[in-house]
Amino acid sequence: MSTAEPGEGVPDASGAGELRQAVEEVLLGGGRLRTRRDIAERSGVGAERTAQIWRALGFPMVDDDARVFTDADVDALRAGERLIEAGLITAESETMMARALGHHLSRLAEWQVHTLWAWVNRNPGGPVDKAELAGHAAALLPEMELLQRHVWRRHLAAYAGQVLAEAEEGASGPGKGPREHGPGGAAGAGAELLQEGAGVRDRAVGFTDMVGYTRMTRGLDSTELARVLDRFESLTGDVVAEGRGRVVKTIGDEVLFVCETASAAAGIALELAARVHAEQELPRVRTGLAHGAVLSRFGDVYGAPVNIAARLTAVARPGTVLVDTAFAGELAGAAAYQLKVLRPVSVRGYSRLRPVLLRPARPGG
16 A cells, blocks of 8 residues: 655645656556545445554555545455455454564665665766656566565465475474464464464574674764674574574664574574674674574564573673573583583573573584
């Protein structure tokens, strides 16, 4: 669905309004011709429901009589209704799905627009050619959509393969398939959770952050800071992918990742510490790891292991990896690692959290 901008309809003597309209028509596939009442009537979705979805997508509310919507907005609402009719989602989960899509895609859109704008303004001081900008937007939009669709389908295939493999193995134990919920098991409440975009399973969770990041940023300009963040995200993303984990999100100087096994997460954490140590422009990192039941919901993760991993990261020393006792138990007997139980610590939410120091095994040890 399209978005309304402050001051829409106000004449712009500089011509910026005309430029914005031209680019919008390319991106939205047409002009803003419909009011909220129009799209409610055409889609068959109530006005109150359309407003709810609109807010969930992250867009500001507009007056019912404001012509800010397009025919593509009508098509999107109809598509959501078809998914509900098919039983794939519910009206409630449609709102949650819209919120997740809006959150993730808004970040992608912001980056793409800034990239295009920087390219158009590659000659400082020169005027922006309206026709050139609209032309590039029209030419590049299909390419961006092709790339996004391809990556999305690759991830769909990867997750579908994982779920189908687990179904074939009949996996329902810890670290394997979804946890059972009540007498219905995976076919009961567990299946309902999965249908609503959520599932509970035993996983390893890791938090990694850069030590001294705040102090370091005080002496960096925006270009240098962007370079550091790009390098950090690139390095952590590569290491997590190589270790068969998944980056859930990055938050400034932190990265949150999950793995199916504690062994995979341990390998990732130790490799991150080693690679960052060899980097000249990055400060050292520290990592906290925990293992247990994790709720996956619309791309994010929740549960005690997530909180514990974050608390362990906060008390870890630079260049070290701390794990909780449950995680250490998963590594019991693994020759590749050394584990040293440390004194309990008091952290937010946990009065006696016992960290375990994780190290790679010494050669020949």
